[in-house]
Amino acid sequence: MLARALSVPGVAMGLSEPAILNDVVGFRRRGARPAAVARTADLALRLLGRPFGPDEAVIIKPSNIINPLAELLLALQEQGQALFLYAPLETFLVSVARKGLHCRAWVRELLEGYVHDRFIDLGFAPEDYFRLTDLQVAAVGWLAQHRHLTTLASKLGGRLASLDADLLTAQPEAAISAVAAHYGLTLDAAAVAAGPAFQRNSKSGAAYSPIERSADYAAARAAHGEEIGMVVTWAEAVAANVGLSLAGPNPLPVQA
Numbered sequence: 098m099l100a101r102a103l104s105v106p107g108v109a110m111g112l113s114e115p116a117i118l119n120d121v122v123g124f125r126r127r128g129a130r131p132a133a134v135a136r137t138a139d140l141a142l143r144l145l146g147r148p149f150g151p152d153e154a155v156i157i158k159p160s161n162i163i164n165p166l167a168e169l170l171l172a173l174q175e176q177g178q179a180l181f182l183y184a185p186l187e188t189f190l191v192s193v194a195r196k197g198l199h200c201r202a203w204v205r206e207l208l209e210g211y212v213h214d215r216f217i218d219l220g221f222a223p224e225d226y227f228r229l230t231d232l233q234v235a236a237v238g239w240l241a242q243h244r245h246l247t248t249l250a251s252k253l254g255g256r257l258a259s260l261d262a263d264l265l266t267a268q269p270e271a272a273i274s275a276v277a278a279h280y281g282l283t284l285d286a287a288a289v290a291a292g293p294a295f296q297r298n299s300k301s302g303a304a305y306s307p308i309e310r311s312a313d314y315a316a317a318r319a320a321h322g323e324e325i326g327m328v329v330t331w332a333e334a335v336a337a338n339v340g341l342s343l344a345g346p347n348p349l350p351v352q353a
Contacts, residue, residue, distance in 0.1 A: 099182055099265065100158035102273065102294035108284050109154040117141045118163050125166070126213055138166065139173045146174075154282060161207055164242050165214040168249055171256065178280050181246045181259040183345055186239055186332055188263055188314075190325045193235045195317035201231035207238050217241045219339055232324060236332040243341065250346035259345030266307060268351060269295050275349040 100111030121141055125134045146155050163170070171179055184192065193200050208226065211217050219240055229237065250257040258279050265272040269290035277284050298305040318325070336343055 098294050098297075099180075099276070100156055102269075102289050102292065103156050103276070103280075103282070103284075105282075105284050105289065107150060107153065108282055109156050109280070110148050110150070111156045111158065112145060113158045114160040115141075115145055115157065117145065118157075118159050122162050122166065122210075126210070134166075135169060135173070138169055142170065142173055154280060156280065161238075161242065162210055164245060165211070165216045167246065168252075171249075171253065177256070179253070179257045180276065180279060180349075181250070181257060181345060182262055182265070183243065183259060184262040186236065186343055187325060187329050189239055190232050190235060190328055191314050191317045191321070193232060194321040194325060195313060201235075204231065204235040204238055208234050211238060211241055216245065218244065219335055230324075230328070232328040233331065236328050236335075240332060240336055240341065243336075243343065244339065247341065247346040255347065258347045258349045260349050260351070261345060264351055266295070266310070268353060271351045271353060272349070275351045279349055 100113045102111075103109050104111040118138075118141055121134065121138045124137055129137070145157055148155050167179070171177060183189075193204055208217075212223070212226065217237065219237065221237070226234070226237070246257070246259070250259070260272060260276065270286050273284075273289045274286040276282075277286060296306055297303060333343065
């Protein structure tokens with residue numbers, strides 16, 4: 098949604114989950130040497146960084162599987178700014194539960210990749226993952242990403258900021274204004290907030306208003322609330338055990 102919203106002709110071009118970055122991850126997972134992975138990632142970023150229009154910024158929204166390489170990508174793009182857009186844990190779990198079996202399978206596939214990447218450092222033994230429910234698996238993936246990007250933000254300072262996705266949907270104009278300032282973009286935040294990006298499903302592109310989204314999430318909470326609440330409590334304990342805050346690092350100043 099955000100990449101689409103920021104795609105303003107003459108200002109910026111947004112790219113959502115480009116396959117070439119997923120290919121870099123696959124190259125690494127097949128055993129490529131670190132130097133070869135870095136060269137391939139550099140070439141991919143150079144290709145993606147060519148805008149369609151003159152003087153446009155390029156904003157890339159990668160898929161979740163690229164997060165283990167976030168530090169490498171930002172080292173390759175020394176002038177690049179990054180934003181960690183995240184759904185709060187409870188909201189994320191509601192989304193997983195609402196989307197059903199295919200999303201529950203997806204979080205397991207994501208965790209499998211993260212285990213292969215040695216991306217998870219939350220105190221679990223390998224056999225522990227087999228004992229987790231679907232939503233616990235989802236929470237582990239969420240915590241792993243949150244911990245990695247929180248650590249990275251402490252190294253990069255203002256280059257890497259965060260934004261609560263609930264805040265983006267609740268206050269789109271103020272959030273877009275803060276994001277534009279972070280990326281150095283000059284745009285009409287009110288026009289962007291009123292545009293189609295906030296009225297459509299970010300995956301399918303079908304019409305999907307904030308009111309419909311709220312109703313769907315309320316229904317999912319009613320159906321799965323007990324399970325979600327238990328997993329949130331469990332995940333909070335896991336985070337506390339490793340000293341991880343569930344708040345986003347370097348939050349953007351969104352003015353109400």
